[in-house]
Amino acid sequence: MRLSTKSQTFLLASVLLCTLLGLGYPLSCEVCTGSGPTCSGNVQTCDPDQDSCVVIVAHTNRKGHQSLNTYKGCMKSSACSSGFVSITMDPENYMVSNTRCCQSNACNHDPLPAPENNRTENGLQCPTCITHFKETCSSTKKVLCVGQESHCITCAGKVQTGVIFATRGCATENACHTKPGTLVPAASRLHHHPGGPQPSG
Numbered sequence: 162m163r164l165s166t167k168s169q170t171f172l173l174a175s176v177l178l179c180t181l182l183g184l185g186y187p188l189s190c191e192v193c194t195g196s197g198p199t200c201s202g203n204v205q206t207c208d209p210d211q212d213s214c215v216v217i218v219a220h221t222n223r224k225g226h227q228s229l230n231t232y233k234g235c236m237k238s239s240a241c242s243s244g245f246v247s248i249t250m251d252p253e254n255y256m257v258s259n260t261r262c263c264q265s266n267a268c269n270h271d272p273l274p275a276p277e278n279n280r281t282e283n284g285l286q287c288p289t290c291i292t293h294f295k296e297t298c299s300s301t302k303k304v305l306c307v308g309q310e311s312h313c314i315t316c317a318g319k320v321q322t323g324v325i326f327a328t329r330g331c332a333t334e335n336a337c338h339t340k341p342g343t344l345v346p347a348a349s350r351l352h353h354h355p356g357g358p359q360p361s362g
């Protein structure tokens with residue numbers, strides 16, 4: 162009787178331990194970058210602090226050059242926000258994207274619909290500027306907002322290369338919810354090149 166109770170306790174403890182270890186076990190996500198509405202790649206183990214898989218489909222217009230790109234990979238949940246984002250700096254520099262974050266192995270495999278690109282002006286106007294190597298920018302120019310862009314935004318942050326940038330323009334409400342330094346890869350492409358389309362201000 163005693164022995165059996167002991168072994169039951171041991172068993173319970175083992176199960177608990179395994180469960181706890183299981184919770185901390187690294188997530189695996191499909192990882193790929195590609196042009197077009199989807200991409201496929203290997204399922205890779207995420208860093209321990211990356212607790213979400215993400216799939217992003219983004220339509221960008223940078224200096225009049227349009228492209229549709231897909232990104233799949235691992236992310237911190239705190240940096241990942243699902244939904245539709247639209248940001249416009251001027252008619253030749255904008256981005257619309259759909260993002261989905263999820264938290265189980267390879268859950269980012271399935272494709273997402275390409276983001277709707279509604280360029281119909283909605284009546285809102287915002288100051289616009291893009292600057293690099295500075296955390297603020299001022300502006301005398303205005304941009305006409307389109308589609309669901311209901312906010313004027315000022316974003317400052319770092320692109321993946323570590324370069325500081327600041328930008329102002331039109332955006333959907335959720336565009337600046339991500340913390341500095343965690344802009345989605347597709348969005349940061351907008352601000353990649355120093356000496357961009359807008360004079361730094």
Ligand SMILES: *[C@@H]1O[C@H](CO)[C@@H](O)[C@H](O)[C@H]1NC(C)=O
Nearest residue numbers: 279280281282283307308309
């Ligand atoms: C496109 O955006 C305009 C302006 O916000 C809006 O009136 C219109 O309903 C939108 N069209 C679609 C198909 O969502």
